[in-house]
Amino acid sequence: MRTKDFDKQQRIKEAMVRLILQEGINGASVSKIAREAGVSPATIYIYYSSKEEMLAEVFQEYSHQSYHYLMRQIQPEMDGGQLIEAIVRGYFAYTLEHEEVFSFVEQCSRCPTLSSNVSEEECCCEVFDLLHEYQDRGEVRRWSDPNLAAVLFSPVRFIAMDHSRGPEMLEAQLEELIQMLRELLLVH
Amino acid sequence: MRTKDFDKQQRIKEAMVRLILQEGINGASVSKIAREAGVSPATIYIYYSSKEEMLAEVFQEYSHQSYHYLMRQIQPEMDGGQLIEAIVRGYFAYTLEHEEVFSFVEQCSRCPTLSSNVSEEECCCEVFDLLHEYQDRGEVRRWSDPNLAAVLFSPVRFIAMDHSRGPEMLEAQLEELIQMLRELLLVH
Amino acid sequence: MRTKDFDKQQRIKEAMVRLILQEGINGASVSKIAREAGVSPATIYIYYSSKEEMLAEVFQEYSHQSYHYLMRQIQPEMDGGQLIEAIVRGYFAYTLEHEEVFSFVEQCSRCPTLSSNVSEEECCCEVFDLLHEYQDRGEVRRWSDPNLAAVLFSPVRFIAMDHSRGPEMLEAQLEELIQMLRELLLVH
Amino acid sequence: MRTKDFDKQQRIKEAMVRLILQEGINGASVSKIAREAGVSPATIYIYYSSKEEMLAEVFQEYSHQSYHYLMRQIQPEMDGGQLIEAIVRGYFAYTLEHEEVFSFVEQCSRCPTLSSNVSEEECCCEVFDLLHEYQDRGEVRRWSDPNLAAVLFSPVRFIAMDHSRGPEMLEAQLEELIQMLRELLLVH
DNA sequence: CATGAATGAGTATTCATTCAT
């Protein structure tokens, strides 16, 4: 018996994500994904029972990824100001480095048939744990978790989605956003 | 027969937006839209030269709608604090009242084949004009336009997209967000 | 607007029936039927909402055909013996002249998902009416309708299905069967 | 391990026949049969070289089964009238007890790609031998073998296929059919 | 302007079969 080739599954996931970045969630048909991954359409159905299930499963999996990435940017000795900078810059760097996954997750989270199963807050609970520590140490203000998430992540995503600005404008905008969030979130 | 034709086109637009809310951008096929609008598929091609063009055109049109709605919530005699409340509450009310259009615009704006043509900033220029007045009067701080947009609109959208919370929780969250934005944006 | 081309629907039905004779109910795929009928696969779905529905509808339609054919072979002035001969020979002639339809109906009536909707007895009610007249006139014995159908039609079908015998053997067999049925069914 | 292998092949055959009763000859795919039998699809190809060959072989095998069953219902001391009753009731009992095999054989025997290889008369030669004895003893009339088969078996099959009648109606119908066949076949 | 019929190219999915272990 041949053993399951998990590299093959990885290639399927990557092909799907790549195609969805290029052509939108519409354009990513099963046969295109198969061709892009170098497998037969039938092979996809060994790993996923339907296209819908595949989307949902990969969406679920990748929705955590940005927060894991983020956590790696943060050092324990940082103070509150550095933490906010690390989060904003780390999240933004993620959107650049993993453009396809970012675009994929953004598209899926807007799709009514997919988004219901994945909640943002479950994904970023590690970040919340960290923020709670800073709140307990009196460095970060005690705004509620949902609003912390709302102001920390969605403005960065908003900036990352706008491809019209040049790199130095972006840098200036990020810099200012960090300043705004420091004023808003740090205890003075 | 100007009104009748206009009516038909309006019905097509509404049918499309309704379908996209229900079934996602995939599920809205031309025939389904036609059936939902009560016209023949061929009729749609009288008003739009292709499905792609139809999506783009209606997206363009509706992407302004939330800001027009917003502007109607604002009275000239409001002070800065009232302005911020009106913007946040107005925008959130819009996402509830025009759920389909909101979902449609959100989906389109993440779709790589569509979003390139419509920039958020063009859509909310009226709101910027207003904010500039308040900045000139020394009531609102002089953060850059892109970051003003980022913190004023995307957190509200983020909250509006999360359907897991009950109404009284939502109200508390909005209240807190307004307080946060007042601290951040008003001159003290 | 183009008008529905009922000749096209006829060609679809004939193509289906022809294919099912040649390759069995397995081999008759929608695309093969379309190719055989000279239309696009999509066209079939203008006339039938699914393959299952198409099979069921055409089966229903054709299951009456043999009995209509039969009735045309019968003259009012025939006596009981001539009636039985006309039925047996007429039914057998039908199986030869409409080989594809006969094979199609035989196959469908054995398929558990199709046969439940079509009852043989509804199809041959005209023949029953006729037999009742002969029973009332004292020419045909008063066996029950189901058993009349059982002995009049199924042995003929059984003979018609066996393609191993030559024509003169068949003729002799039919002749004998007629004699058997006369003995069994006529009042002496 | 002779028994184990035999077991596996038996399970495959039974799974196939069961599935064909439930879903028709279309619905019985190799993978479904394998799943139903609890073996791998590849295993089926150890016992049969193709699906077509498997169908043909199992059809061939099972097409005799009803006549073997029948022969067991018959005692040597029966007279002609009892013989006919035993055949009719025995055959009918078979269709009830082995519903799946009966349905399977009926479906296969109508399928043009399968039926050509199996002739009914070869299958029931034991029954013919028996009938010839009764004919030689002057109890059963000397109708030809094909017509004997036609009137003895196909009406029963016809009745067995009609699932619309209740059990007591069926009993009455069988009773009458036995009477008919006694009149027709016995020497008076 | 408006239509329903018509379609070739595409959709997601399953098929019978073979491969590698």
Added chain:
DNA sequence: AATGAATGAATACTCATTCAT
């Protein structure tokens, strides 16, 4: 002998679009 992974070709069906009226 037996397996589950793998597949190219096929499945039923739908798509965006055009045609003829």
